[in-house]
Amino acid sequence: MGSSVNFKDELRKRTDEIESILRSYLPEEKGFAITMAKAMNYSVTAGGKRLRPMLMQETYRLFGGTEKTVEPFMAAMEMIHTHSLVHDDLPALDNDDYRRGRATTHKVYGEAMGILSGVALLNYAYEVMLQAFSMTDQTERVIHALQVMAHKTGLYGMLGGQSVDVENDGKPMDKKMIDYIYENKTSALIEASMMTGAILAGASKEETALIEKVAKNVGLAFQIQDDILDVTSTEEELGKPIRSDEKNHKTTYVTLMGIEDASGQVRKLSEEAVLLLESLDRKNEFLNTLVHELVGRRK
């Protein structure tokens, strides 16, 4: 794993594996509600890094997990994440016509179906996760993982963060509020991903708490790096319009503390995350490199 060429090969291999797991859990496109199924699958198969299921699977491997129980949770996590993107793009929220070069779900299927198919994805994630009970004898672990997924997705996690973000759109915000939004809108699902991987593999309470801290740092660093790239990257590199935060009068880490201090924060958070991971008895070299690459990424 020393060279970045090997890492890229490994990354592609794992992404392909996740892609095939995810597709195996998507709903069939048939029956009266076929348009809803199509809209759900359209948004999920629009691509993306599949970062959250990857972090889940690698954390599961870190703690010695070998069963298939993690797979429905991986698929569900990507469905939950995608649901939040579909709703973020709606006219009443960010009003985006394109995502990853494709027309957004509501542009293709209409606004009502954008709303409903986003909700249906979230609900389908629970249907999929509940299948895990028939895949293992470790019922308690599945229950605990479900509880973490639900909590980090909802009012006290991602959705709460999204609501505060929407409510304060274009208004000046202080660092406390920005931190709340980043920790919930972005970190919460990354925490749920890594914690679920740990829990399903049988990690102890202490180990799961440490993983939560790692994930929180990764999420924050990832989001601050987003702020930085919006200012320092080119449109070609990033694959989407740059300087959008400035145009939208958005408060970010860069507007709050400048590029240099924001970059310092990213370094600090990611170094802390890697140190925490290295403090464990167990090792997953790929996970360490993944965390490192994520926060230092150029796109």
Add this chain to the structure above:
Amino acid sequence: MGSSVNFKDELRKRTDEIESILRSYLPEEKGFAITMAKAMNYSVTAGGKRLRPMLMQETYRLFGGTEKTVEPFMAAMEMIHTHSLVHDDLPALDNDDYRRGRATTHKVYGEAMGILSGVALLNYAYEVMLQAFSMTDQTERVIHALQVMAHKTGLYGMLGGQSVDVENDGKPMDKKMIDYIYENKTSALIEASMMTGAILAGASKEETALIEKVAKNVGLAFQIQDDILDVTSTEEELGKPIRSDEKNHKTTYVTLMGIEDASGQVRKLSEEAVLLLESLDRKNEFLNTLVHELVGRRK
């Protein structure tokens, strides 16, 4: 329970009990995401018959259930139902400014918060249901109940029905499609309510299947009665505008087969439901009367 006076007293008593259970499971209004919590609680506390949790609790009692395990499921069911109303009222769907005499959620909190708090209610329902694992040793029953709730809520249940309804809004529909919409948009959550009550009380597979059939009939009859009241009732009696189906060019049982045959369907479906309930060894007189009153209601 012979006289309708007694039934009304019993109904009020039970509604009050459900109201207090429901309120005990609502999120606290505090922290950064306080507006989202407020929007969630605003919609849930807007009133309503609490029919679904009542059917759940009475079916639970029918099968001898005595634990508190059913309570989080009752609260969750009302949250799921409310979430569907909040989204139905959105500008992209039915665009309703009022429900039960109060401004709809998006009119008070804005469209973005209407969408997000509706989703948050659905997700919170899962958080609440997952609490049931710590309230009983009957883990398998809770898992089964969760699976039924998720399935009947989603693509293959209420949300699927909602999507087909929206997709065909104002278009002519045949009876097959109307039946699909009624069975999913309306019956699915009533089925989930009664089945969950049965499952949590330890009903057999056969009994649960019978209850599903009862609930399907109740849901259908309830919805057809809605179609009939829209034509035969007065605005004073119904508490909402009448003849709205005609104005919106909606296909209903009344437009498909006329008032007389539609009324015949309601009678047939409800008689069948009561006969099925009476075929069981167990009795719940209140549940029988409730089913009877529901389908014959004047509002």
